[in-house]
Amino acid sequence: MITMPSQADLAARNKALDLIKSSMKSLVEQINEGEKPVLVIPKRTLSNTIYDLRRKMLLLGPEVQHRSFTDVNEAKKFMQTLLMASIIFDALRNNEYPTIRDLYYRGKHSISYRTVDGKRINENTWEEQRESDSVIRDLEVFLSVLREDLLILSKEKGKVVGNLVIRSGDDTIDLSKMGHGAYAIEPTPDLIEFVDVDAEYILVVEKDAVFQQLHRYGFWRKYKAILVTSAGQPDRATRRFVRRLSDEYKLPVYILADSDPYGFYIYSVFKAGSITLSYESERLATPSAKFIGVMMTDIFGDSVFRKIVKDKDSRKILEEITPGVSELKPKSPYLDESERSNFIIKAKTKDLERAVELVGYKVAEVCIEDKEVKNKVKKKEGLTGYPWFSTPEWTREICIFFNTLSKLEIEAMASKGLKFLADKYIPEKLSVGDWID
Amino acid sequence: MSELREVYRAVSPAEFFYKYREIAGFANPVRAVYQTIRELVENALDATDVHGIPPDVKITVRKADETQDFYQITVEDNGIGIPPNIVPNAFGKVLFSSKYVLRQSRGMYGLGVKMVVLYAQLTTGRPVEIITSKSGYKRIYYFKLRIDVNKNEPVVIEAGSWRKTRDWHGTIVSVTIEGDWNRAKSRVLEYLYRTAVVLPYANIVMVTPENEIVYYPRIVNIMPKPPVETKPHPQGTDLEFMNSLVKNTDFKTIEELLVKSFQSIGDVTAKQILQTAGIDPNKKPSELSDNELLSLINAMKTYDKYKPPSSRALSPLGEEIIKAGLKRAFNPEYVDAVSRRPGAYSGHPFIVEVGIAYGGNTPIGEDKPVVLRYANKIPLLYDEATDVISEVVKEDINWENYMISFPAPLLILVHICSTKIPFKGVGKESIADIPEIRREIKLGIMEVTRGLKQFLSKKIREEEAKRKAEAVAKYIPEVAKSLAVILADESNLNALRKEIISKLTTIVARKTGVSFDLLHGIVKSIEAEA
DSSP states (O other): OOOOSOHHHHHHHHHHHHHHHHHHHHHHHHHHHOOOEEEEEEEEEEEEGETTTTTTTTESSSEEEEEEESTTHHHHHHHHHHHHHHHHHHHHOOOOOHHHHHHHHOOEEEEEOOTTSOOEEESSSSHHHHHHHHHHHHHHHHOOOOGGGGGGOOOOOEEEEEEEEETTTEEEEETTOOOOOOOOOSOOGGGGGEEEEEEEEEESSSOOHHHHHHHTTHHHHHHHEEEOSSSSSHHHHHHHHHHHHHHHHHHOEEEEEEBSSHHHHHHHHHHOOOOOGGGGHHHHOOTOOOOEEOHHHHHTTTTTHHHHSHHHHHHHHHOOOHHTTTGOOOOOOOOOOOHHHHHOOEEHHHHHHHHHHHHHHHHHHHHHHOOHHHHTTTGTTTOOGGGGGGGGGHHHHHHHHHHHOOEEEEEHHHHHHHIIIIIHHHHHHHHOOBOOO | OOOOOOOOEOOOOOHHHTTGGGGTTTTTTTHHHHHHHHHHHHHHHHGGGGTTTOEEEEEEEEEEEEESOEEEEEEEEEEOOTTTTTHHHHHHSSSSEEEOOBBOOSSSHHHHHHHHHHHHHHHHHHEEEEEEEEETOOOEEEEEEEEETTTTTHHHHHHHHOOOSSSOOEEEEEEEEEEOHHHHHHHHHHHHHHHHHHTTTTTEEEETTOOEEEEOOOOOOOOOOOOOOOOOOGGOOHHHHHHHHHHHHHOOOOOHHHHHTTTTTTTTHHHHHHHTTTTTTTSSSSGOOOHHHHHHHHHHHHOOOOOOOOSTTTOOOOHHHHHHHHHHOOOSEEEEEOOOOOEEEEEEEEEEEEEEESSSTTTOOOSOOOOEEEEEEEOOOSOOGOHHHHHHIIIIGGGGGGGGSSSSSSSEEEEESSOOBBSSSOSSSSSSOHHHHHHHHHHHHHHHHHHHHHHHHHHHHHHHHHHHHHHHHHHHHHHHHHHHHHSSOTTTTHHHHHHHHHOOOOOOOHHOOHHHHHHHHHHHHHHHOO
8 A cells, every 4th residue: 555655754754753852842841940941052163073084074073052042142043943943843743845945934934023112123033045054954963863854855966877776655666777867866865765786886976967978878787887976066865875875785986076176075075074064974974985086197197296206305295294195006197198188177276275175285385386376375375184185195186186287077088988988997997996095 | 597787888980880881791682681680680599599598589571662672670589688778779879899708699799780770771761660678577668769870879769668468578670671582582591491400499480571481490498508608718819809908997907907807817827927028917907008018918829828718608509409400401311410529719719510411301412511501500601612611521521431422412510609700701601711620620520420421331231131131032932832833732832832931031031130021021012913
């Protein structure tokens, strides 16, 4: 018998309802005792974001904020948090699936009050969605659940195809029979049940266009892959889906992204989590994910880098940052001189700044040749880079980026020939282990 | 009730004033109306509060001629009255007082009223009418008289008396002058209003030619301490005074004259002064030469071991009276007053009193406080810019230090009382910059303004607390509803919501120190709207 909502859905609802109820009960107890009600919420700030070296992911630190209702500066946020909790609670109880935009509208109304001076003032519970989104995040960390566990939907962005059978809702879906299309990863991936998987690895492609090309080419069937795309910056559902699939079937995860600091960062979001949503990493990050390309060394080889480390001073600095960087295995490029000049794009200042954020200012200082360009990133002096980019391989990659001031999109690799991308570039790199962990 | 024994001596012809009337304030028909009322009112007040009588003063102005701008001005008081034998000279002869004692009063020697009589005579030709009686007299006396300008003599046209049926005492003076009432009116009303501010213990009524009644009723039952007659202080003396003194004295020796006529001079001091002046202490006063007189004055002024002049001759208003007056006039949020300790300049005692009013109906000062100036309880209306009080307010006080930013509803009242007010010029409308007085004004203003600062900062703190409480209270219904939605069933949702509202309101009230009722009002205003 098919019931709506599904059993999995109903179970998730009841769990969420109980969770909200019990957490709010303690607030009412405070009030009954005559105490000011206080919400103790883990801090979602950069200073409270830590990189766990052992687990290789970004996590929320131990700092908490005390959101007290009687504190003038916190009162509105307190009200908004409770208002949001009650709207979510109501939606859960009524078997609804609000999006964050829905929640914004459901909670948005005006409070009309008379001031101590007798003036009537209308104030909205919140003005912009930014405000309601912020309290949703607060509720997630306060209840330590993901919004998906509260049956809040978001836009579907990620797609997947491959030899994989899942149960979603009360349906069984074979992801190898999607025709030219693909399965859109639902916003509540925890409600998905993996029924059967026949694959050796998961390949995540940043670009939707390249995903489609590889799909039509039959790449996943030929190379026993589960093919996933995040279509740009990965959403939570795609990350959670990849993480679960990887965990539950011990499948390695490879990320194929643009060869630029933005692509590198997307990889790091899959692998370690994002700074703004570090509280989700534990459930969303896949620490074993590997960056397969496109690497700078795939474009330029390592001759540029070898030239830099020939200089004793430069080598010393780079070795200090990431020991072993000057003794990495040599690499030859996949592109020849003319292909390079056709495919590469000149890096912009924004790319440079982002790269400095990844590996730190010192690498930029050593590797950038052009004095004018060096001055442009001077304002980022003092940045030391993210710990998860502090590896010899990334130092070499980004050093080459700084030196050549070039970037490349995956589409360029496909332009060289889909056959090249699907049958040579990816399989060859996988077989020789040419990736960055 | 003390009473004054006055002895008069003619010194100066009435003709002088007759010709130079503008220096006495009668320069034009507008000023003349104002000045006439002022002189008569001030005489009335001097006859009452100086003698400890709560003043009842009634002023009547009425049109006295159908075609010409003649106005009959009548002022009635409940003062000590004037002995009938003195009346002709008191109103009809320009005199100087020959008394050698001092005390604070509004007018000096009754000069002003004679100017009024002369001005009336000059413009309308009508005589002055006086009705007067003292307490204890059995009869009321009536006079109609004019002044013989050339002889400086009163000419009594009519006189009479009648039996008193009740114990009335006081004086009614009535003159008819030519004047411009219409243009003088606002100035006169301003004068009365300002007078009433410092005289909350007086009943002041005025009936205008339009039959309007302006009434300032008595609102307090306290009176300023009346001034006590004192001997002059040697440092405050001058040649004119000394001349008169030595010519008219009965004392046998100059030493005795000094000891008996001045305060702060005993036998030892007198001998030292006379030794410095090179005068034989036993010399007959009337035999002093002009040079001896000058060196005596010099010695008296330079001797520096006197006690400061006695302030018993002064009659400050007192803090309560100033506060009561300001409260009635402006109904301010904050009011205070201070009477400074007595000071002295050049041998003259003085006291500075300062009042302050803030908020309520207090007029707005654009870039500095509004200033009300008083000298010996008389309001000063003209020449404000050149007055030392205005200068202190403008230059000596940094108002920002007192949390005041202009425009502000702030008023400063300054009253200076002295046996000799150092007026600038003959207009008697502005006070000269005497360092001793300036300093007291400044300290007085600072003292009352410090209190205002405390009031303002307390007010700001309270406002702040209210605002903070409001910033929290306005969310109580929303929070209560949210909690009720989560924790209650449909059946008890409203009950739980109300319970949480009430408890949260109590908690917020306790945390912010703002009353439950105020917060409850905010919460209710939301409920009512919802």
